[in-house]
Amino acid sequence: MKNLVKQQPFANRVSAVPQSFIREILKVAADPSVLSFAGGLPNPEFFPVRELEESAAKVFQTQGAKALQYTVTEGLHPLREYISGRYRKRYGLIIPPDEILITTGSQQALDLIGKLFINPGDNVLLERPTYLGALQCLSMFQPTFKEVLLEDDGLSIDQLEAQLWSNPIKLFYGIPNFQNPTGIRYSLQKRLDAVALFRKYETLVVEDDPYGEILFDEKPLPLLYSYLPDQTILLGSFSKTIAPGLRLGWMIANKTIIQKASIMKQASDLHSGNLAQCILLQFLQDYDFDNHIAKIKNAYRIQRNNMLECIGAYFPRSVQYTKPEGGMFTWVKIPEHITSRMLLERSMKEKIIFVPGDTFYASDPDAHTLRLNYSNVDVYKMRNAMRILGKLI
C-alpha cells in the first residue's frame, strides 16, 4: 500500500493555523533605518545584563554540572516558591508551589492548555480583538472561536452573558491587564461582573497576565484568579520584566490541572531550560526585583506619555485611541476611508512600520485599526515618525 508522503502528508490542524503577519513585518524591521512600532518587544535597554552576567557566573561556580543536567518537568522548586511569594506579596494570595508549573515562556502554557482541554469543535471564547499568539496556538487544536467585544473598560458584559448562555464554552481566554493588542485594562466593576458570570456558568478561565507587573499607577486591580481560583488558569512570564531570551514563564492552576499539565509538558519538551532557570533564580535571590521593575515602569510611562502626546498633536481628531495605564501598546482606530493595510503600505515607503489591527481578530476583522508599540521605540525618533504617520492618515 502506497503511503502518504506525496499525497496529503500534513494533519488537518496544520491548515487551521494562521501564519503570523507580524513575522513578515518584523523582517522589514531588521533594517536599522526603519522605525518600528510593530514589535511586541520589551526594551533591551532595561534588561539587567550585568546582573544576569553575575548570576550566570555564580551559577557556574556554585552549581556547575548540576545546572546543566536534566531536571524535573515542573521546574526548579525554589523558583516556584519565589513566584508563590510574589503573589503573596502583591495580592495576598496563598498559592502553594505545587500549583505552579514553569513553562518555556508563557506561550508554551497556551499549548499545554490546548492539549489539556480542547477537542476539535469545542467552543473557545476570546476577547475581540485578542493576542495573535493565542489565536495561532489555540487554532492547532481546531476549536470554534467565539468572541466578546472588548470595550474601553473591559469585556462587553452583555455579549459575555449572551455567549455563555447560548453556547457550551470549553474555556475563556483573556488578558485583563493592559491587553495585547489594545492596552485595555478591565475595570474593577467589569472584573466583578465577568467573574459573576464565569461563576454562574462554571466557565474555565485562562487569565493571561504577561503585563501585570508593568503598571503605571501603583495599585494593581485584583486578578480574576483571586475570585475564582478553582476554575482559573493564571499565566505569567519573565519575558516582559526580565528577559524573553530566557524563555521562562509559568502556569498556575489547581493541583489536578497542574499534574496533568506536567505530563503534557513532559511529552512536549521534558522540562524548560535548567541553566536558564538557575540563572534567573540566582538573579531573583541576589537583586531587588521591585527596584528593577520600577525602572522599566518609569521608562515605559515616559514612552507612553510621549506617544499619546504625539497622537494628540499629529493625528486627525477623528482618530480614536486607547490610553493604556500599563503594558506596551496603544490601539488606534482610523477613519473609515482608509484601511490600516493601505496606511502600512504608504508608511513603509517612509520606513515606518506597525501592525495592522486586522491580524488580531478570530473572525470579521476590523480593517481600520492598528497596534502601536511604545516600549521599544527611541523617544526622539518617535516624535518624527508619529508626525509622518499622522500626515499619512
Place this chain on the structure above:
Amino acid sequence: MKNLVKQQPFANRVSAVPQSFIREILKVAADPSVLSFAGGLPNPEFFPVRELEESAAKVFQTQGAKALQYTVTEGLHPLREYISGRYRKRYGLIIPPDEILITTGSQQALDLIGKLFINPGDNVLLERPTYLGALQCLSMFQPTFKEVLLEDDGLSIDQLEAQLWSNPIKLFYGIPNFQNPTGIRYSLQKRLDAVALFRKYETLVVEDDPYGEILFDEKPLPLLYSYLPDQTILLGSFSKTIAPGLRLGWMIANKTIIQKASIMKQASDLHSGNLAQCILLQFLQDYDFDNHIAKIKNAYRIQRNNMLECIGAYFPRSVQYTKPEGGMFTWVKIPEHITSRMLLERSMKEKIIFVPGDTFYASDPDAHTLRLNYSNVDVYKMRNAMRILGKLI
C-alpha cells in the same frame, strides 16, 4: 448553559498519554545511597562546565542584551550553519541551514512532528520496543500504533514489509543508532533493506539520532536520511554530547516541512532559549567539539565494558543481553519465571534500581526485559550492584 469545568473538562487526548514510570523510579534515585541503572542521563562528569562558563561570560560581554531578547523561531543562523557543517564533515552530506530547525530539545521535535502529521487514528509505525518519550509524545495525537520487532541487528525486515503492505502508515519512527532502550544499532544491510521498503512504500521516516555521536568504534554507518533525504525527518540533540540543561536539539527535513514546522513551533513556544543558543554557539566556536566527544566516548566505552563483564560474570547463563557499540544502554532478557517488576521490587530493597522493560512497548509488553544504563554509574559501585542483581535473578 452550564459549562464543562466540573463535568468532563479534559480533552480526549489526555487519557491517551501514558504517565512515565521512569519518573516515579527516578524519585527513588534522588536518594544518594541508591545505585541507579534507571536514568537516561548523560554523565555530568563530562559536561564541559568550565568551557560553558567561559562561553557564557563571553556572550554577556560581546552580545549583552541581544542574547536576552526575543529571536527568530528557526534558531540562530550560525548555529544552524554549524550543524550543517557537522553533517558535511561526518557524512559528506550537504544540508542547507534553512532545512534545519532548532528545537527545545529533540523531544520538542516529536511534538512538532505529531502536530504536523498525525490525525487521530493515523497509523504510526514504531520499533518494538521503543523510546518511552516518543510513546508519550505521539500518544497526544491519538494515532494507532503499529510495531516492528527489533532484532539484534535492526528492524525485522519481514515484519516491516508486512506492516507497510497491510496498513497505510503515516510515519515510521525509529532510532537506528544505539537505540533507547535496547542499545541496538541497525546493521548496514538492515539499513539498506529498510530504506528499499520505505522508498517503495513512500513512507515518511522519522530518524531520531540522539546517540549517533557516542559510538565506540570510529566508523558511523550511513544515516537513513542519506538515502531518503526527501522523505526523512532527521532529529539530533546536544543533550548527550554537551548538556541537556540547555534544552537544544534540531530537526532536519525538506524546506516545506521545516517551514510548516516553524509555524507550529512559533505557536508552541515562539523560539528556543536565545541565551542558551548563544552560549552553545560560543562553545562550538571556541572549543574542539571532537576532542570533547572523544572524552565522552572513551569514558562510556569503559563503562560499557565494565557492565558487560559484570553481566558475564554475575548473571545466570540463561540471561540474554545486547552488546551496544555506542550510546548509553544495554537491554537484558531474564528467564521466564521472573518478571522485571518482581526483580525491581526485590532490588529496591537492596537500593538498586533500573527500568523494567515493559514500559517501552506500545502494546503487549514483554515483562521479562529490563534496561540498564551504564553512562551515569560509578565504575566501582557498578560491580557490586551487578553482583547483587545477578544473585537476585
